[in-house]
Amino acid sequence: MSDHNKPIDHAEPIVEEVAEADTSSLVAVAGHPVHAMLVAFPIALVISTLGCDVFYWYTGDPFWTRVALWSSGFAFWIGIAASIAGTAELLLVEGIRHRAASWNHAVAAVMLISIAGANWGFRLDDHEAAVLPLGLMMSALASLFVGIAGWHGGKLVFDHGIGLMVSSKD
Numbered sequence: 001m002s003d004h005n006k007p008i009d010h011a012e013p014i015v016e017e018v019a020e021a022d023t024s025s026l027v028a029v030a031g032h033p034v035h036a037m038l039v040a041f042p043i044a045l046v047i048s049t050l051g052c053d054v055f056y057w058y059t060g061d062p063f064w065t066r067v068a069l070w071s072s073g074f075a076f077w078i079g080i081a082a083s084i085a086g087t088a089e090l091l092l093v094e095g096i097r098h099r100a101a102s103w104n105h106a107v108a109a110v111m112l113i114s115i116a117g118a119n120w121g122f123r124l125d126d127h128e129a130a131v132l133p134l135g136l137m138m139s140a141l142a143s144l145f146v147g148i149a150g151w152h153g154g155k156l157v158f159d160h161g162i163g164l165m166v167s168s169k170d
Contacts, residue, residue, distance in 0.1 A: 021094045021095035021098055022093070022094065022095045023093060023095035023096055023160070023161060023162050023163075024093070024095075025089060025093070025163060026088070026089065026092045026093055027085045027088045027089050027092070033085075033089065033163045034085040035082055035085040035086040035089055035163075036163050038078060038081055038082035038085060039082045039086075039153070041074070041075075041078045041082070042074075042075045042076075042078045042079035042082060042112075042113075042116065043146050043150065045071045045072070045074050045075035045078065046071075046072075046075045046079075046112070046116055046139070046142045046143055046146050047143055047146065048067075048071045048075075049068050049071045049072045049075060049119065049139045049142070050136075050139040050140060050142070050143045052064045052065070052067045052068035052071060053068055053131050053135055053136040053139045054136070056068065056131050056132075057131070057132060057136060062128050064131075065123075065127045065128045065130075065131055066127060068123065068127065068131065068135070068139075069120070069123045069124070069127040072116065072119045072120040072123060072139075073120045075116045075120070075142075076113065076116045076117045076119075076120045079109075079112065079113045079116055080113065083109055083110070083113055086105075086106070086109065087106070090102055090103075090106055095162075096156075096162055099156070099160055099162075101152055101155045101156050101159070101160060102156060102162070104152045104155075105149060105152035105153045105155075105156060108145060108148045108149035108152055109149045109153075111145050111148075111149075112142060112145035112146060112148075112149050115138060115141055115142045115145055116142050118138060119135065119138040119139060119142055122134065122135060122138065123135060
């Protein structure tokens with residue numbers, strides 16, 4: 001068989017080296033990654049803040065502005081906790097640190113936390129006046145970044161196997 005008829009091996013040494021690096025979580029409780037356990041809360045709270053803003057826009061009931069103030073605050077602070085765990089994993093685990101998708105996720109998450117913090121901070125002085133139009137727009141932008149950060153986080157789990165524990169007990 002001539003050289004030009006041989007199957008081409010597309011595996012690159014750098015890709016193989018990254019794939020061989022350990023991706024086991026170092027920030028975990030009983031084997032469960034802390035970042036994965038915490039991240040659901042800010043996601044739900046950011047989306048809840050958007051929902052509260054829409055309900056306030058529709059009904060004019062100030063109840064929704066108070067709920068949005070609390071949900072945006074908790075989204076920010078629990079997001080900070082989740083980001084501390086995620087940043088520790090990013091910096092401490094070589095197999096995570098060497099993947100470009102990890103850095104994409106980190107940048108999107110930092111943007112999300114920044115927007116969530118600004119959204120909460122803007123509401124602190126007068127939570128009712130803060131909603132329309134700026135609060136609603138910031139909530140929508142934060143929700144967009146939930147999708148972007150979530151997409152990249154999902155790629156880490158489903159494409160790279162980050163955070164998965166494979167056990168022979170199952």
